[in-house]
Amino acid sequence: MAQSLSHILASLTPREAIVDAMTRALVACDRNDTALFNSAWDGEDVTLEIDDGDKKVFPNLGLIRMHILDRVGPMDTTHNVSNIRVDVKDGADTAFLTATSLAQHCPPGRGKEPDGPKYLVGGEYSADVIKDNADGVWKIKRWALKVIWAQGDASVMRSHG
Numbered sequence: 001m002a003q004s005l006s007h008i009l010a011s012l013t014p015r016e017a018i019v020d021a022m023t024r025a026l027v028a029c030d031r032n033d034t035a036l037f038n039s040a041w042d043g044e045d046v047t048l049e050i051d052d053g054d055k056k057v058f059p060n061l062g063l064i065r066m067h068i069l070d071r072v073g074p075m076d077t078t079h080n081v082s083n084i085r086v087d088v089k090d091g092a093d094t095a096f097l098t099a100t101s102l103a104q105h106c107p108p109g110r111g112k113e114p115d116g117p118k119y120l121v122g123g124e125y126s127a128d129v130i131k132d133n134a135d136g137v138w139k140i141k142r143w144a145l146k147v148i149w150a151q152g153d154a155s156v157m158r159s160h161g
Helices: 014-031 034-039 061-072
Strands: 047-051 056-058 076-087 094-106 119-131 138-152
Touching: 014 034, 014 061, 014 076, 014 094, 014 119, 014 138, 034 061, 056 061
Parallel strands: 047 138
Antiparallel strands: 047 056, 076 094, 094 119, 119 138
């Protein structure tokens, strides 16, 4: 893993800072950066829901790390987010955001193989985020992924040890 990226960026507007909570988590998955991943979440009492036809709920950060970062982090991945919408009132310390996503997953070290195994997932994210009063950084409280479609080799998502 490369050196961890800073979780605090200067000069973000409030809306950019809200979006940055999700961005930190996704960049952390792509870089396998535990410190950056942790910085995106509001402590241990957080929730991640994944609905891919078989809804899974991870009710704390430890389980989220185990089932997401520890599994996806070592892989060759790219997570791309667009159509981001942020709902926040001026001066509020809570916000809600939605976005669409494309995430390409490849087994570790095999991402550059033109015909290597790949798994592409298109989905919708929604998240409740809060502003941490201690450091002023926005963090995820609840995040949900609804998988809309997937293509490729689903076995890529199994552990690669």
